[in-house]
Amino acid sequence: MTKKINFTIAFLFIMVFCTIMGKTVAAAATPADVKLVINNEQVTADVMPFIQNDRTLVPARAVFEALGGTVNWDQSNYIVTIEYDGVIVILKINDTVATVNGRNKTLDVPATIKNGRTMIPVRFVAEELGFLVGWINSTRTVTITSSEKTDVRPVITGYVTEVSVEEGTSNKENTIVTVQMSEPLKAPEDYSTMNLTSPDRFVLDVKNFLVDSKVSGLTYDQKDSPLTAVRVSAYNENAVRIVCDLKEATTPTVSLSADGKTLTISFRTLSTYFNPMDDGKLVVMLDPGHGESTAGKRSPDGTLKEYEFNRTVANKMKNILEAQGIEVLLTVNDDSDPSLANRCESANNSDADIFVSIHANAFGNGKEWTTPKGWEIYHYQGSVLGNRLAAAISSSNFPEIGILNRGIKTGNLYVIKNTYIPAVLIEHGFFTNIEEVELLKSDEWRDKAAQYNAEGIMNFLNSYIE
Ligand SMILES: [Zn+2]
Incomplete structure (x- = not known):
């Protein structure tokens, strides 16, 4: 018998208030929007990024001020100037010619105005300013990451999209926790595990991933299982931490699927219910x-x-x-x-x-x-x-x-x-x-x-x- 309990909750359309570099902006997210991740943190802006002719446009001020740059808007000439770390990029609305430190460069898509916000082609500007730009196709997310000369930050690979638990069928696999990811892990070293005590816990960290807002924790109540709950959180700016709360210390088997997108944690039966004869032999x-x-x-x-x-x-x-x-x-x-x-x-x-x-x-x-x-x-x-x-x-x-x-x-x-x-x-x-x-x-x-x-x-x- 296998019971599958799915603990994701429906995505709710919500008003989100987020703080970007000390500024609070009221923002409404719609499912069709392009998501935005700046320095490994998901952020929301009042006008969200969108795609035009295969180029992603982002709100200039919200994005580049969050990255530590300065953004100036010349209302009379429709010119936006972005400066970061000694590099100055100047774009004119509806003009495919930009200047980078005074040199002309041609854009595929010009800057534009949407709902009163200046929207600029993110890859061009960010890369000229020395940021790393990534794209997670499955979740339509653009990622922008500061690259410091001595400490290059990892670039977010994808999202943890679902965490579920099911009852297994043997001593060795009494309880199976499944962690689903939107993209494959880039390397086996991108996940790590450890046991913690007082109280007993088993921890799985997935590096360079974010947790999808739909994913929530869960509780589990089977008398012969060592597992009581699973908690999922952003452990730091570039790791998702999955904490399994346990009735007793135990080290589960952890395996990664061939496609690299599913991590499976298999817990053995609680020691008091250990049954070496469950398969008919010792x-x-x-x-x-x-x-x-x-x-x-x-x-x-x-x-x-x-x-x-x-x-x-x-x-x-x-x-x-x-x-x-x-x-x-x-x-x-x-x-x-x-x-x-x-x-x-x-x-x-x-x-x-x-x-x-x-x-x-x-x-x-x-x-x-x-x-x-x-x-x-x-x-x-x-x-x-x-x-x-x-x-x-x-x-x-x-x-x-x-x-x-x-x-x-x-x-x-x-x-x-x-x-x-x-x-x-x-x-x-x-x-x-x-x-x-x-x-x-x-x-x-x-x-x-x-x-x-x-x-x-x-x-x-x-x-x-x-
Ligand atoms: Zn020996």
């Missing part, structure tokens, strides 16, 4: 860290390579879990060392319900034995399910595993941050500690570690199965 992804040729990652005496320990324990866990009917996937099946991004991609593109990364620890320069020792487990900060998985694995390991418990820790480690399922990373002891490395090399100890890890995983999964 799937665990194990991630044995590093590879045979990864630099360092070996004991000072060279008798233990971390990758070999990681793979052996992961394979032992795989056998134990599979014997219990659990499907096990590995991020790597040979001695190679896939990138961390590849490892996360494997998880994010799979049916896996949880992700467990297998490692052993190191301290010092790697050439000498050092004293730090013990077992520890990491989950991503704020991940409710990551914390529960870490707690389950930790409690099945201790005290049986027989080494120091350094505890449950939170961290920004890449693989636990960038996987969208509950994820942990286990550091099984230090191969730079002369005593602990002997445990790490021992097959019996590896069997124990694999057994306790598998039990912890099964305890965690069982707690979510009816």
Whole structure:
């Protein structure tokens, strides 16, 4: 079942009062008008821009005073003079010859008068004065941007035209927020995300976009969804900020459509409603860290390579879990060392319900034995399910595993941050500690570690199965 709730509201014909450089003008916008964006801010003037012979004409005074220029009107000679940063442009009404610092230039369309306002061809004048002029065709918007020599402002690309939310059909996509844009994002870097806490929020910023006046926020009320509301605002002069208010910290999947015009934010089911059996199977992804040729990652005496320990324990866990009917996937099946991004991609593109990364620890320069020792487990900060998985694995390991418990820790480690399922990373002891490395090399100890890890995983999964 998919419910689509559209939260845009009808555009209302309204009287708008806007302030341009300290001047207040009463203005009426009509839908047929050309919109006007000056230095990334949408502005309204009493006579709005219009198009004539493919050229956009704008009100001289409203536009160029807003940009910091000076505009003089010579009523007796029908001449308008615009000055900015040492450049003087002079236009005469109904005359296709203009002068720029005294030199004659020919216009396609002359300046004209409409409703008592002097309307001038914007591209010609603005570019002569050193401004950047853009055109957003879908929304009929002309953009004019100051370009300062040391700090060129980004030019607005388009509008966020719609924000909606719908109920998804799986654990991984419980709630889907869709952000629609009038134009494609120019580059993937034009959007960014972050998590905020107290209260928990997820933030998506879309750079170089404005928010359409029709777009409003929305609330969402589904008991198994982490989402409670979406707010949309102009974050600063050149970014739209979409804030998702959450019941708990969670990192959703964000994807950009092939045409670059739709951003999709997919939230997983609220942790208390986490259901790993929703697709009829339990799937665990194990991630044995590093590879045979990864630099360092070996004991000072060279008798233990971390990758070999990681793979052996992961394979032992795989056998134990599979014997219990659990499907096990590995991020790597040979001695190679896939990138961390590849490892996360494997998880994010799979049916896996949880992700467990297998490692052993190191301290010092790697050439000498050092004293730090013990077992520890990491989950991503704020991940409710990551914390529960870490707690389950930790409690099945201790005290049986027989080494120091350094505890449950939170961290920004890449693989636990960038996987969208509950994820942990286990550091099984230090191969730079002369005593602990002997445990790490021992097959019996590896069997124990694999057994306790598998039990912890099964305890965690069982707690979510009816
Ligand atoms: Zn490692």
